[in-house]
Amino acid sequence: MRRASLNLAFIWHMHQPDYRDSSGVMTMPWVFLHAIKDYYEMPWLLTRFPGLKATFNVTPPLIEQLNLYRDPLANDAFLALWIKPTEQLEEHERAWMVKMCKSTQFETMVRPLPRYAALFHRDDYSHAQLLELQLLFMLAWCGNYLRQHSSVVKKLLAQQDAYSQRDKHALLEELTSFVATILPFYAQLQKSGTIAVSTTPYNHPILPLLLDVGNAKKANPHTTLPANPLSLEGDAVEQVRRAIALYQKTFGTDPVGFWPAEGAVDERSVGIYREHGLKWIATDEEILFRSLKNSAREDLYSPYRFDGVTIGFRDHGLSDLIGFTYRFKPADEAAEHFIRSVGGIASGKAERTVFVILDGENAWEFFENNAYDFFTALYARLKSSDGLQTVTMNEVALQPDQPTLPHLAPGSWIYGNFDTWSGHVEKNRAWELIYQTRRDADHHGGGVDPETAEKIRFHFLAAECSDWFWWYGDDHATDFAEEFDALFRDHLIAIYRLLGMQPPADLFDPIITQKGRDAFLTYPQSAVSPIIDGKESSFFEWLGSGMVDESKGYSTMDRVRGPIEKIHYGHDEEQVYLAFEGDTEMLRTKGCMLVVTIEENGRQAVVPMARTLQDKRLAFAFDERPELALSREGFLGLDVFHLRFEITHGDEIIQTLPGYGSLHIDMNETYAEHWFV
Template structure:
């Protein structure tokens, strides 16, 4: 007997900005097309079973639509207005989304939609028609078959007006609250098992230890100075469990680790929360066993008494990518024939077919309905194959793996989320923000800390890293980039600290820093008097031009434009150039050094100091820090905050921290 486990992953990232408004509409669009349709099609075959993974960001955003309607979604709030009331940017944004539908499978079946799609310019009436047709194209088969209003609008075909648009959005918003309870109903009947994912869909093994990326692939370049974010990793799991229990009234039994990303430490975290099963890709099994055999794939395995379902890559990809081009009946026959071959060859095989439960169907004719109807009909008639839930298959006995090789569902590595310079830059932004937060944590109240934690967890979503780099393409890369950076910017605002300048700079296609900075070349011996006493005293220092680097950013910069740094055998030196009058009136410099427990605070009005610290404010700021302060250290990582009138207005450098090698003898710059 073949046991077949379908596992459909339902996920969208958190599109909410700092004001709690969703900046992109994909949760809503997939809600009316896929999130109800997939379990509904299954429910038409009561003997068949499957499992669904419903992620926390998806749950929270569906609930937000229920609570706040169109005002919760930037696109919907604009879509609901008359075209004449939109600004030119808003008008183009709505048009861009309405042109995003797959042409062959979603636009072409609605003749008027295809007609308007080809027009370069639309008048006001045509624009409204285009909006209505776009939304109708996204309506799933359940709505088309069972909702009277949707059926009537589709039958009309053309000539839609503002009244049609108002009726359409009212109908769709009233449908949203039916989706999540439907999963609960099928769970109670035993036709499905449900799982969830760590709160914001993070790559948990990378949060726990970035070196997992190099274990999975030794050639992967990891970010500079990574931090363990183990506390965040545990919070991601704990909060997901709480949200699931609030929604469905019981604790989850299974988890889909985001992107199938696993390692032994993350498995232990899941187990500590009572999770009985997780799932990942077949390549993780093969690397854990140290062999690549199909027979092994169809046996049951676990680790540390936790069942692990391993995804049949070939069968899953047939549905996800291949059958979209086939006749539905032929595709169903082909899939069942593969199952039969596995059963004949391996006997009592356990097969896990795991894939995205939403995105593939817009490439299928009729949103995949014909394919699933044919496939489920054939499976319902077989005597040698039964469909089972993940809960059921986890209850059976399984062999214990000797280890779990860290990796994900893509090539059993983490390279989709780390390694490319843009991906690594995003991680480094998180690490820097976390370091700055830890410096200020003690003065924050519980409300601030809670809100900051929310933003950290949201910034750790795998989707941001997916779109950075050149391995995936989207027309919405700028929007994804902005959402990611906005979470980190909000953290600084909650701390009442000026966000670093680099957070206002897009990561995708960011400028080459090397053109605007230089490393120290020689030992320096400046006089700490707040003046440029000699042309030579800062010659050979390192320099970063903050003003040029961030001159195009839409932000108010602080008073410092340029940073210089250097050292000799006895001291580390810093020089800051910029608007000294602001600094002299009320300025305080906070110098944070990772390797020291307490910051060095320098008030401009109190300069100069003597001893281990010399400080002067005049035409420039000059600082000398005796190396006695850093006794026993080989390298320091330094960060400066500029405070004016009691408020932190600038963090320096605007890119990461300043790493200074205290043992540098600059011999690479010697000439003979």
């Protein structure tokens, strides 16, 4: 490997949970949708710039479900309904089909297809309109590679309407043939040295919690552990063993490294990886800082050795810029910002290695053009940058003179702890159900035949997937929470039935209480006209305002959310009002700027957070908290618009708000439905 002043190691994590129910049928289509949009396209984008390299982490549930699309109608419940003539759908099937077809990101995926946008907000559909909605939904998910190379996709996109059942069949045949090329493409690129392919323990479990759920308390002494825990160390080892076997079968070689699910590590899990021949793993920067005493930021930019395994530590800030911030910037501006940020790391030391690790699929639907423009601009700059080279993690593992860690703190890529998967009453309840099911299986499972025993083992491993725990509790929300909850409990119910036992009644009761966007977003109930003085002068002046709770997430991803925890917002006839709560004192002392952007016209206001401002465009005050008023006449100039906010310090983007996208403002809203007498 050629030596450079800066090595940039990308790891793109490709993962979907196992959507198969107890009958083996996938109950949700996200594997298929990301397959036609992302899984081929991401490595293909890299190949357009010869010499660039990256690591792609492909998880076992994803591999197994991609292989099921050899027979899509037998294995995917959504596609089996999607292909049916719309007049043959039952009412509940139509309702679910409409829900799925409206789950697409509107601004970036629906709006670019005018007919899809016209149909999207309807409440009811004729048979012909529903067929159009179904086809446009699928076409919206087709990525740039398909739009450039598939004659079927290009023809149907140009057609835009008047679709037929024959068009459905032609599109499904084209897409399933395409999906079959994805894993061979990865194998080919790995063989050529363009990419390295890693994987994750079999069902994407939090391995340290399987080994000892007490790791949750070691990472956060204030957390609450589930009752009556069991060590599931045997399952932890089995998760690693099965992942390696599937990798060997898929790619014809042994894996060199793993991205542990959610970057979750502890010392014992590293030992298991070493015992199974793995050379490297990766996790988050917070783990390094907790592991090293008196650590500095510059300590991050090197691989380390622990127990004979190389560990790369993720630069959380750079990774989050790509995953959460650059979607709101023009492609060239975002790419240039990234190169400047990386360039600052390169200065002052002979050689450094920067680890940029993030989800390789879910972020791009929030970018224009599925991030094609961003990656084209970024990769072009990386290709031409002096003193910087992209490397695979397999190459990083060979770097000499890696410093040794004396200790590895337990934790994950989210806040360096395990709170996303344990501690909350719902998360702990899920663990307690696993423990109880394991006790019952150990007590009653001695007489089952080997085939049944294997099915039971599979359902245990599937129930240990991190994704179920992600949606329990109040830290994340999704419109598909009920479906995720049902899938988790279905695995445990299946175990009892395989044992010939009646499942306990509580397995049929939903665990989850948070259902969707309302978990973190409260809409305004009335007009407000507060005084912009930087403090909550009166309870009543913001009464009726809306509120965004940034401490919760509406996403399959997560990030370091930043100092602002809540946004209060509302308007009257003349102005939009905003107030920000959180660690606001840091913003004042650091000399940060607040950048306000109107998405519809690109107009911006840049407000120094240490100053009070008052003009015809805006008013800003910061006493106890930052408060802002934007004038309809002097600045906004629109009736309906979307606002974005950035907290910046120099070139550093500390936080983007709201975390879920943009704040919708309708100046014509009268809130008449909330009036009463």
